[in-house]
Amino acid sequence: MIVFTRGGWELEGAKRVTMQCPNCHNTTDHVAWVHPGGLQMGFLFSKKCLSTNKQYFLACPTCRQLSVELTKEQAQALRG
Numbered sequence: 001m002i003v004f005t006r007g008g009w010e011l012e013g014a015k016r017v018t019m020q021c022p023n024c025h026n027t028t029d030h031v032a033w034v035h036p037g038g039l040q041m042g043f044l045f046s047k048k049c050l051s052t053n054k055q056y057f058l059a060c061p062t063c064r065q066l067s068v069e070l071t072k073e074q075a076q077a078l079r080g
């Protein structure tokens with residue numbers, strides 16, 4: 001599993017998406033990435049924050065940036 005510096009985890013079972021990274025301009029197999037938005041703040045409020053604030057991205061394995069934000073529906077579609 002690729003470890004990204006910004007937190008989150010790879011979306012389990014999702015397909016890779018081959019695309020050009022807008023950040024490093026390499027064509028790479030992006031992985032679907034789940035980022036728990038507002039994790040630090042959410043922890044202070046309620047568990048509900050953790051479950052509802054997830055953001056989905058395509059992450060570039062070369063430069064480790066979260067290149068493109070996905071909707072939840074797009075992310076689910078990648079899981080097939």
Ligand SMILES: [Zn+2]
Pocket residue numbers: 021022023024025026060061062063064065
């Ligand atoms: Zn990149």
